[in-house]
Amino acid sequence: MNELSVKHLLGIKYITEADIQLIFKTADHFKEVINRSIKKVPSLRDITISNLFFESSTRTRLSFELAEKRLSADVINFSASASSVNKGETLIDTVNNILSMKVDMVVMRHPNPGAGVFLSKHIKACIINAGDGTHEHPTQALLDCYSIRERLGDVAGKNVVIVGDILHSRVALSNIFALQKLGATVKVCGPKTLLPKYIGNLGVGIETNLRKALQWCDVANMLRVQNERMDISYFPSTREYTQQFGLNKAMLDSLDKEIVVMHPGPINRGVEITSDVADSKQAIILEQVQNGVAIRMAVLYLLASKIERDED
Amino acid sequence: MSQKVLLNTKEVQITLHRLACQLLENHRTFNNTVFIGIQPRGVYLAERLKSLLETNYKIKDIRLGYLDITFYRDDFRRSNKTLEANKTDINFIVENKKVVFIDDVLYTGRSIRAALTAIQSFGRPSKIELLAFIDRRFSRHLPIQPDYSGLQVDSINEEKVKVCWMENDGEDAVYLINK
Numbered sequence: 046m047n048e049l050s051v052k053h054l055l056g057i058k059y060i061t062e063a064d065i066q067l068i069f070k071t072a073d074h075f076k077e078v079i080n081r082s083i084k085k086v087p088s089l090r091d092i093t094i095s096n097l098f099f100e101s102s103t104r105t106r107l108s109f110e111l112a113e114k115r116l117s118a119d120v121i122n123f124s125a126s127a128s129s130v131n132k133g134e135t136l137i138d139t140v141n142n143i144l145s146m147k148v149d150m151v152v153m154r155h156p157n158p159g160a161g162v163f164l165s166k167h168i169k170a171c172i173i174n175a176g177d178g179t180h181e182h183p184t185q186a187l188l189d190c191y192s193i194r195e196r197l198g199d200v201a202g203k204n205v206v207i208v209g210d211i212l213h214s215r216v217a218l219s220n221i222f223a224l225q226k227l228g229a230t231v232k233v234c235g236p237k238t239l240l241p242k243y244i245g246n247l248g249v250g251i252e253t254n255l256r257k258a259l260q261w262c263d264v265a266n267m268l269r270v271q272n273e274r275m276d277i278s279y280f281p282s283t284r285e286y287t288q289q290f291g292l293n294k295a296m297l298d299s300l301d302k303e304i305v306v307m308h309p310g311p312i313n314r315g316v317e318i319t320s321d322v323a324d325s326k327q328a329i330i331l332e333q334v335q336n337g338v339a340i341r342m343a344v345l346y347l348l349a350s351k352i353e354r355d356e357d
Numbered sequence: 358m359s360q361k362v363l364l365n366t367k368e369v370q371i372t373l374h375r376l377a378c379q380l381l382e383n384h385r386t387f388n389n390t391v392f393i394g395i396q397p398r399g400v401y402l403a404e405r406l407k408s409l410l411e412t413n414y415k416i417k418d419i420r421l422g423y424l425d426i427t428f429y430r431d432d433f434r435r436s437n438k439t440l441e442a443n444k445t446d447i448n449f450i451v452e453n454k455k456v457v458f459i460d461d462v463l464y465t466g467r468s469i470r471a472a473l474t475a476i477q478s479f480g481r482p483s484k485i486e487l488l489a490f491i492d493r494r495f496s497r498h499l500p501i502q503p504d505y506s507g508l509q510v511d512s513i514n515e516e517k518v519k520v521c522w523m524e525n526d527g528e529d530a531v532y533l534i535n536k
């Protein structure tokens with residue numbers, strides 16, 4: 046198999062294991078490309094990509110933009126704060142206006158879950174979801190699994206615990222889907238108030254004791270506490286959260302085995318993990334960021350090859 | 358579908374030896390020369406020539422890299438199939454080196470055009486030469502000619518030339534296949 050089963054990347058839920066393996070295989074080649082002294086290939090030179098960010102983002106936007114430029118695509122950036130969204134324009138109108146400038150692909154981040162799926166039903170361009178509210182963040186899950194594969198050789202058969210704010214996390218949901226499709230066993234760990242009520246229905250284990258979760262796992266993915274999405278208090282204080290669910294070096298060293306520590310960023314140092322853990326050899330946080338560019342290049346390349354050419 | 362033998366095992370061997378000697382004539386010590394096998398099928402030929410030069414002509418340590426040209430091709434999105442990449446493995450810089458591109462069949466010349474662009478990512482060679490085992494000489498789309506060729510084949514577009522290598526296909530031979 047050498048092509049994706051989908052035309053858009055809206056979520057991990059909608060793609061197959063074979064799709065994920067193809068993306069990984071292609072990313073291997075792009076990883077070699079981005080480690081050359083000249084890091085650019087001309088594959089997407091006739092493709093125009095618009096990055097639509099209706100919600101703030103630093104690393105995802107930079108990572109996508111770099112991936113697009115490494116593939117020689119033309120890039121236009123759009124952020125909601127400086128746009129007509131504030132003037133009352135609808136999502137479809139905004140996107141259609143941009144598409145009328147002959148844009149082939151849209152990378153979109155939006156605060157509303159399902160924004161990408163909705164848009165894919167109404168517009169012609171290829172859409173890549175760069176995070177839609179608390180729903181999915183597929184490229185993050187792909188780069189997380191790719192980083193596990195790189196460090197541990199394979200994802201299948203591994204035990205992965207996702208720790209922290211599961212309720213508000215699109216990273217958690219996409220990771221659960223991706224890890225399960227690749228054959229890993231997943232547990233979630235966090236304060237009960239931050240674990241969705243029916244999360245067990247996804248086939249994941251639930252643990253509220255961090256030490257037990259860490260003893261069980263091969264990989265711990267520490268999520269950020271998303272204060273900006275919290276409308277009520279989900280735990281008494283940050284200090285209490287850190288005491289119960291923060292990962293520190295002493296706890297890491299007290300485990301029987303060496304686990305791999307991941308974090309999707311941005312890190313709140315001293316809250317979900319301490320600085321010495323974030324900077325330790327067991328943490329692969331910066332590898333995740335580097336792999337993000339290769340994974341996004343692979344996704345863009347594979348989806349772009351499915352865009353029909355205008356007859357000219 | 359019918360097929361005709363263009364070169365049998367013995368003839369492939371003779372041709373490989375001739376190509377090795379021609380390279381030797383032009384490069385002598387191979388001190389400043391690097392071989393680049395074009396993925397996917399040029400790599401077998403490149404490995405053969407390297408080992409032939411090393412065993413029969415006592416040339417030591419010829420540097421050999423593999424170059425994949427998929428991301429540089431000019432037919433991206435022009436066929437229905439997604440172009441699948443192969444591994445690029447060049448662990449040296451080609452700056453000021455004499456580069457020999459090695460491929461099994463030279464047909465339209467488009468792969469070599471892509472390879473000329475791709476190699477720039479690894480430096481600026483002082484010279485680039487092209488070695489093709491089979492030169493389908495009347496099929497060119499671009500002004501590209503080989504410096505060394507094993508066999509010139511005049512074939513029509515419906516025909517396909519297949520180069521088989523022992524390590525991949527179980528025998529050394531060249532066939533002309535009529536589709």
